[in-house]
Every structure is written in structure tokens, then in C-alpha cells.
Amino acid sequence: MPGPPKPSRSTPDAMLDPRVIDPHEELVSYEGMDQAEISQIVRVLIAVREWREAEQRLRFESRTEMKLNETDMKALRFLVASKNLEENVTPGALAEHLSISTASTTKLLDRLETAGHIERAPHPTDRRALTISITQSTHDAVRDSVGKVHAKRFVAAARLSPDERETVIRFLAELSGMETTVSL
Structure with a gap:
């Protein structure tokens, strides 16, 4: 069972996926990981990014509202x-x-x-x-x-x-x- 397909560069989260940004494993090795495991790790990175963006929006809104x-x-x-x-x-x-x-x-x-x-x-x-x-x-x-x-x-x-x-x-x-x- 091969797991989820590799993403294409056109997906919104492709820039967090090492299969897209580091396909030759020059920065990070994902050898021995199946596609599902890599996809789960990418989901963690997406969640971190979304939390960071939400934090930035909250800070911006609070600062803007209070000038x-x-x-x-x-x-x-x-x-x-x-x-x-x-x-x-x-x-x-x-x-x-x-x-x-x-x-x-x-x-x-x-x-x-x-x-x-x-x-x-x-x-x-x-x-x-x-x-x-x-x-x-x-x-x-x-x-x-x-x-x-x-x-x-x-x-x-x-x-x-x-x-x-x-x-x-x-x-x-x-x-x-x-x-x-x-x-x-």
C-alpha cells in the first residue's frame, strides 16, 4: 500500500513538503519513511504555520484596534x-x-x-x-x-x-x- 500521492508544486502547502522543496534530500533525509508518514509530518508543519499566522493576525488586530x-x-x-x-x-x-x-x-x-x-x-x-x-x-x-x-x-x-x-x-x-x- 503506497499511501497518499506525492504533492505537486501547485498545492498551497507544497512549500512545506520536502518532496517538493528538497527532492534530492540535500537538506533533510526522509529515507525509510513512507508517503503517509511524510504527509503526516507535513501536516504538522502546516499546523505550525497556521498557528503562527493566526498569532500574527491576533497581534496585528489587537495593535490596530488599540492603535x-x-x-x-x-x-x-x-x-x-x-x-x-x-x-x-x-x-x-x-x-x-x-x-x-x-x-x-x-x-x-x-x-x-x-x-x-x-x-x-x-x-x-x-x-x-x-x-x-x-x-x-x-x-x-x-x-x-x-x-x-x-x-x-x-x-x-x-x-x-x-x-x-x-x-x-x-x-x-x-x-x-x-x-x-x-x-x-
Whole structure:
């Protein structure tokens, strides 16, 4: 039983299939694998690509809806987590988390404050410092967009057995550690 036929280059997912992009096995060996096994691996790669594209769409939609850039969104996610943990955030702590300069942090905070996303207040124990907090309306907006998607991911991961989760963790960690010179 030979399994599914080899794809043609005209199929939408052909660029993920080594039988199309690497037919002479110069980059990856699939010797000893039957067509069904290669097709299943390609389905994994398709699922990863679709998840990545969905993640990019979510981030783009959230940034567009809130009129923010990626760094602004990272700052708001940090402020949400800090609020949930009841921790004070200083401009310095935010700059460190975002790996940006204090000058860039000041500009970011000015932008977020003008847009009504954050509030600055005196630090409760250090008279020289300020604390940054997310406004309740922005907290709710972040929770209702990114938060709900994250909750769905948590539920999907919770449905896996502990062994399946370890397999996914190992797989994603290996993907994350890959160095690429070519973008497919």
C-alpha cells in the first residue's frame, strides 16, 4: 500500500513538503519513511504555520484596534500581569522588561498615557519614584482580546496528557532553538 500521492508544486502547502522543496534530500533525509508518514509530518508543519499566522493576525488586530505598536502591547501585557500580581511597576522596571532605554520608555509612557491606557502615580514607598499602572478600561480590552485567546490555548494544552505536553514542549523548544538562514 503506497499511501497518499506525492504533492505537486501547485498545492498551497507544497512549500512545506520536502518532496517538493528538497527532492534530492540535500537538506533533510526522509529515507525509510513512507508517503503517509511524510504527509503526516507535513501536516504538522502546516499546523505550525497556521498557528503562527493566526498569532500574527491576533497581534496585528489587537495593535490596530488599540492603535498601538508591538512594544506598546508588550508593555501593556506586562502591566496586566503586574496588576494581577499586585506588584508596583516603575519606569525602570518596564524599561528593563522591554530591553529599551529610559528615553524610549519615557516616550512610550507619554504615548500610552495620552491614549488613556496607563496612569502614573507616586510610588507608595519611594518618594523619588513613580509607578505605572494600566487603566481598567485598557486592562479589560487586553483581557477580552489577547486574554481570551490565551485562555483557549491553556484549555487546549490542558486537554493533552502529561506525556503529550512534554512531546509538544520538546518539539516547540527544538523549533525555537533552530537557526535559519532561509525563510520558507
